Amino acid sequence: TQLLEQSPQFLSIQEGENLTVYCNSSSVFSSLQWYRQEPGEGPVLLVTVVTGGEVKKLKRLTFQFGDARKDSSLHITAAQPGDTGLYLCAGGPNSGGSNYKLTFGKGTLLTVNP
Amino acid sequence: DAMVIQNPRYQVTQFGKPVTLSCSQTLNHNVMYWYQQKSSQAPKLLFHYYDKDFNNEADTPDNFQSRRPNTSFCFLDIRSPGLGDAAMYLCATSRFKGGGAIDEQFFGPGTRLTVL
Numbered sequence A: 001t002q003l004l005e006q007s008p009q010f011l012s013i014q015e016g017e018n019l020t021v022y023c024n025s026s027s028v029f030s031s032l033q034w035y036r037q038e039p040g041e042g043p044v045l046l047v048t049v050v051t052g053g054e055v056k057k058l059k060r061l062t063f064q065f066g067d068a069r070k071d072s073s074l075h076i077t078a079a080q081p082g083d084t085g086l087y088l089c090a091g092g093p094n095s096g097g098s099n100y101k102l103t104f105g106k107g108t109l110l111t112v113n114p
Numbered sequence B: 001d002a003m004v005i006q007n008p009r010y011q012v013t014q015f016g017k018p019v020t021l022s023c024s025q026t027l028n029h030n031v032m033y034w035y036q037q038k039s040s041q042a043p044k045l046l047f048h049y050y051d052k053d054f055n056n057e058a059d060t061p062d063n064f065q066s067r068r069p070n071t072s073f074c075f076l077d078i079r080s081p082g083l084g085d086a087a088m089y090l091c092a093t094s095r096f097k098g099g100g101a102i103d104e105q106f107f108g109p110g111t112r113l114t115v116l
Helices: none
Strands: A005-007 A010-014 A019-024 A031-037 A044-049 A055-058 A061-065 A071-076 A085-092 A108-113 B004-007 B010-013 B019-025 B031-037 B044-050 B053-056 B064-067 B073-078 B087-094 B096-098 B111-115
Touching: A010 A019, A019 A085, A019 A108, A031 A071, A044 A055, A044 A061, A071 A085, B004 B087, B010 B019, B019 B031, B019 B087, B019 B111, B031 B073, B044 B064, B073 B087
Parallel strands: A010 A108, B010 B111
Antiparallel strands: A005 A019, A019 A071, A031 A044, A031 A085, A055 A061, A061 A071, A085 A108, B004 B019, B019 B073, B031 B044, B031 B087, B044 B053, B064 B073, B087 B111
């Protein structure tokens, strides 16, 4: 069974601060996806990383996939209240065959205070 | 725009009264999923379909059933809702690319179920 440990679980910061969310596993994933979910809505895909060592940037968000494809991080620069939400990482299966499931981390609930 | 649609967005039912939640997609994805999500927690997979092949998670209660009559539609039936079944129910889709790789999952907006 593949597990993704996501930390921190809760994060409350002031507008303008930087933060990093981590997802770690002992398992290798074929891809790593990051989602953001706002209250009362479904998760929205932010980015997918597929190559070990890959770095992707989305405005103030920087996503990194570990070299061994076992871990990932999300860094937000100069956080804004609009960044508030539940951030979820999810790993794609590394094995072949009929496995169509993602492994989700437990989520990071981010609150950015004005 | 291609999307995943869930109806209704809010559903209120009584304890023990069967309820059906629906999901439709215009993405033509071959895999569809149902998740249960409780407050500020990660979504918990209940079951998924690869085309018409149904896959139940081992810890999904028998109270939860699903139907996928065609590629576009999928239903979640809760036969006898209990108070503990109050949650957000999320439908998602993805495209199986072959070789063990799946595409990203695209989620609907969810149905918030209240059990009185």
